[in-house]
Amino acid sequence: MNKMKVLIVDDEHAIRRFLRTSLAAHGYDVHEAATGEDAILQAVNVQPDLIILDLGLPDINGIQVTKRIREWAKTPIVILSVQDQDSDKIEALDAGADDYLTKPFSVGELMARLRVAMRHTFQSEPKPLFEVDGLRVDLAARRVTCRGEEIQLTPTEYDLLRVMIQNAGRVMTHQQLLKEVRGAGYQTETHLLRVHMSNLRRKLEVDPTNPQYISTEPGVGYRLSVDS
Missing domain, CATH: 3.40.50.2300 (Response regulator)
Structure with a gap:
């Protein structure tokens, strides 16, 4: 080998x-x-x-x-x-x-x-199903379940989660996330990103102040866990 x-x-x-x-x-x-x-x-x-x-x-x-x-x-x-x-x-x-x-x-x-x-x-081709420690996202069906319960996300919240899944384990900067989700004209709107990320965590995390799935890289961006 x-x-x-x-x-x-x-x-x-x-x-x-x-x-x-x-x-x-x-x-x-x-x-x-x-x-x-x-x-x-x-x-x-x-x-x-x-x-x-x-x-x-x-x-x-x-x-x-x-x-x-x-x-x-x-x-x-x-x-x-x-x-x-x-x-x-x-x-x-x-x-x-x-x-x-x-x-x-x-x-x-x-x-x-x-x-x-x-x-x-x-991972040259994105897999249609992402699973990590109780979180399950069917990208083909746009269906999110967490600890067995279906989670209703807004379109922006889902797009944030989808982009982070496509880059799971990597640090995504605020600017990268905003560009992917909202477009190039929104790359300075970090306050909007914080609001959407806070709402997403509140729906997914047991304790949003001590997140299991989405960790903060202070001053830089966010990282989606790949450890189960």
């Missing part, structure tokens, strides 16, 4: 060495790049299954690398950076990154994020 190929892009040798050792121990075939231009070249030549990308590179930054790769590839990209401002996370996710993890990080969390990114990529 072929190993998953992962490309590590970071200008710090110590970080690359640590990631190389950790990923190799988990069965990955590891490749490395220290600059953005080399990352793009290796993305073409190696065709990795997954890319771990730092934002602060010595030539072009990680945002530019992400945008360049997204012009021709859907390879999962997980950002790993010391930059922890919400604006940095939003910019990276809107550029096409699949997830964002700030340094320092635990190996366990990194591996979990990589599994989610890979799982989403292999």
Whole structure:
């Protein structure tokens, strides 16, 4: 069985060495790049299954690398950076990154994020039925049941849930959700999104203040759980 190929892009040798050792121990075939231009070249030549990308590179930054790769590839990209401002996370996710993890990080969390990114990529065709821990959504019939009871959602609430299901496990920024659900002209209407998300949680969650299905990424957006 072929190993998953992962490309590590970071200008710090110590970080690359640590990631190389950790990923190799988990069965990955590891490749490395220290600059953005080399990352793009290796993305073409190696065709990795997954890319771990730092934002602060010595030539072009990680945002530019992400945008360049997204012009021709859907390879999962997980950002790993010391930059922890919400604006940095939003910019990276809107550029096409699949997830964002700030340094320092635990190996366990990194591996979990990589599994989610890979799982989403292999779902080339959306499944008509989504199920996770008591929540069941039949996308073909537009029918939502939770803990055995049918849930009535407004069209906007359903569209929010549908978009999050199509991106289950990934962080969706406020702007991405608004664009998908309401259109490009509504991308600044984050207060509307909060209202609709609050109503959706109230209908789905046992305790909306401690959500089981839809978690908040503070200042960035939301993530739909894929853990049952």
